[in-house]
Amino acid sequence: MRRRDLLKTALSAPFLPLAVSWSMRAQGAILPSSRVRPGDAGWPSPAQWETLKAQVGGRLIVPASPFTQGGAAEAEALKYIGSQNLYYISDEPGLTQTSGWFGAWTSQPSRYAVVAESAADVAAAVDFARKHHLRLVVKGGGHSYQGTSDAPDSLLVWTRHMREIQHHSAFVGQGCERNVEPQPAVTLGAGCLWMDAYHAVTTLGGRYVQGGGCPTVGVAGLVQSGGFGHYSKTFGTASANLLEAEVVTADGQIRTVNACNHPDLFWGLKGGGGGSLGIVTRVTLRTYDLPNFFGGVGGDIHASSDDAYRELIARFFAFYQAELFNPHWGEHVTLRPDNVLSFTMMFQALDAAAVERIWAPFLDWVRAHKAYSFDSPVGVLTVPAQHLWDGAYFKQHFPGHMRFDDRPGAPAWHMFWDGEQSEVGRFIHGYRSAWLPAKLLQPDLRGSLTEALFHASRSRSIELYFGKGLAGGSPDALAQTRDTAMNPQVLDAFALAILGSDGKPAFPGMPGARIDDELVRRDIRDLDRAMDILYRLVPDAGSYLSESDYFLRDWQARFWGSNYARLAAVKRRYDPDGLFVIHHGVGSETWSADGFTPVTSAHQT
Missing domain, CATH: 3.30.465.10 (Uridine Diphospho-n-acetylenolpyruvylglucosamine Reductase; domain 3)
Structure with missing residues (x-):
């Protein structure tokens, strides 16, 4: 897979003192110990594992993929992955919500797992891993796109049972x-x-x-x-x-x-x-x-030509800047290669009449031009705020908008939005993200934004998530977010642009799982072309760490910007030997890609 290395020299300059610091530590006399694997001389004996098991109340298990177990376990997995049940995978310690990433990682269970029910259980696992030089990972919901929720030959701390x-x-x-x-x-x-x-x-x-x-x-x-x-x-x-x-x-x-x-x-x-x-x-x-109402507006607008699509993009962002660029609105719009602008916008503290008044000028403009048609009608859904996640309310008033956990005895409130089911076990071909600064919405730069988005959408659909940029937000939202470790770019961004491609579940050993290498590589080329256009528009664009390119080279700058040096100092204080290592996590420069071996290069990825 092609790895991104844009602006590496310019972006690495602010982090040179930090890189030297990590490198000097790695080259010193107190290099952290390598992790051990089963079969290594230092791997814990059966008696030592039994001691840990007793410490955690017997809740030490050997997690396994149902596709290596076969029989009833495999049949159950195929049933609930087939019905696209996100909750099933959350409750399986041997699986992750993503089955893998092309050229990066595949879902593989840890060697052992502590089924934690208390902080004391977690502490026992941490002490054991530190004492025996084990690779340690943690899984809660298991949604990590980067594959950080499991690792072969590791000890997993599984927190799913800690639900108080x-x-x-x-x-x-x-x-x-x-x-x-x-x-x-x-x-x-x-x-x-x-x-x-x-x-x-x-x-x-x-x-x-x-x-x-x-x-x-x-x-x-x-x-x-x-x-x-x-x-x-x-x-x-x-x-x-x-x-x-x-x-x-x-x-x-x-x-x-x-x-x-x-x-x-x-x-x-x-x-x-x-x-x-x-x-x-x-x-x-x-x-x-709670506000009085939560709700959403959705629809799909098709443009009959490229020029009409350009104009539609420009009109939408003019409308967004004038009417939606405020604390009432979030969610996303998708710009597709087939000249369709698809939007799913969520709002709060507005009623249906207010929403219809806000959208009327833009929708009237669309209807007044023959170059546009609605592939799906524009709909407005408004619910009393207390019922936004109320399964019984949705079943009664809006059937079909929600999907439910279909396992026997599942809690009645276990539901998720229709459309999210595609995430069940998906295999990622590629993924990219970039924050877009609010200045691009201004009239003098909106043309550049329109052209960049139009040309990028020729290669790949682009999703712009407005709630994943805080510009236009409330003063409290901005102030509180400013006091976090996130890349400060999030405060000035009106949206996070996301480009991705994935395929059907491909867990190792899963019957019928198949990865089309040629198709995947074509998807990656398309993603690269589209992302190159966005980087020309915003060369130093930050990336949201949970939704980013696995192969991002300048991840410290893209994820955390000027906050990385401070984060690295926290890491050195509380985890000087690097017990906690995840892919592109703070301090991971000093570890091999699999997290098992300390390295001397501060630029290891």
Whole structure:
């Protein structure tokens, strides 16, 4: 696969002192130990594994892919992957939501897994891994595109069973009693998925918590990666709303971190990436009063010619800048090679009449020109805010908009949006992302934006996620997100551009799984062509670490910008020997790509 290396020299310059620091440590006398694998002299004996098993209450398992087990396990996997059930995979320690990435990784179970039910279980696993020089990974929801939720020959800390939820009417962080005003909040165990949180906080509790748009993503992983939802321009990122976290650090200590206790580590957990600085066992997030309504607007507009499509793109972004570039609106628009502009926009605190008034001028313009037609009619869906994640309400009023966990005994609230089912086990061909600065919406630069998006869409569909850029957001959303470890570009971006390609599930050993190498390579070439155009428009564009190119060379600058040096200092303080290593995670420069061997090059990827 072609690897990106754009602007490497220019972008690496600000990080030269940091690179030297890492390199000097790697070349010194205290080089961290290599990880051991089964069969190596240092691999724990059966008796030692039994000791760990006793420490964690017998919850040490050997995870296995159902496609290597065969029989009933394989039949069950084929059934629920066939029915595209995201929740099934979340509950399988031997599988991940993505089955792999071409030329990068394939889903392979860890050698052992601790089924953690408490922070003490996690601490026992961390101590064991440190003592025996094991590769350690953590899985909550298992949605990592980068393959960080499992690793062959590793010890997995599986947090899915840590699902406790506690509501607070007036939360104050530990040690912050004199410094912080009490505020409503919710504490969520690391094993909670966002649908668990939305059900408890919104459907039952009548409040809002900022989480992800996909309800089967794990709570802890999303918070640590930054985390966007439909309404991030209103409420900020998920990490911006973190008030406190319980985390097990590399020394096996269970720490409660917040703005008053270990504030450097607390800041690092807010967007520094999951699995790099410690293992988060629970998070406490602020909650908000609900608006009156949540809702969405969707449709598909087809242009009859390339010139008409250019004009449609220009008109849409003029409309977006004038009417939608504010805290009420989020979600995305897709620009397709077949000259279709598809939009799914979500809103809050507006009723249906207001939404129709806002959209009328743009839609009237479309209808007035024969060059355009609607491939699907424009629809407006408005729900009382408390019912946005209420399965019973959707079944009654909007059947077909939601899909449900079809396993016997599944919780009634386990649902996900229709359209997300394609993520079940998908095999990634390639993926790219880039933040687009808000200045491109101004009249003098909008033409350049239009031309770049038009030409890029000739090769590959482009999705622009408006809630994944904070420009145009509320003052509170901007202020709270500014105090996170994310790339500061997110504050000035009106959207995150995403380009991707994937195929059907291709788990190792899965019957009928097939990867068409020629098709994949063609998709990658198309992605590269489209991304080259966006980089010409915004050469230094940052990339969202959870939705990015696996092969990104200048990932430190693209993911974290000027915040990387500070994150690296946090890493050195709390994990000096690099127990926690993930692909393109903080400090991973000093480890081989598989995370098993320390290296002397600070530029190892």
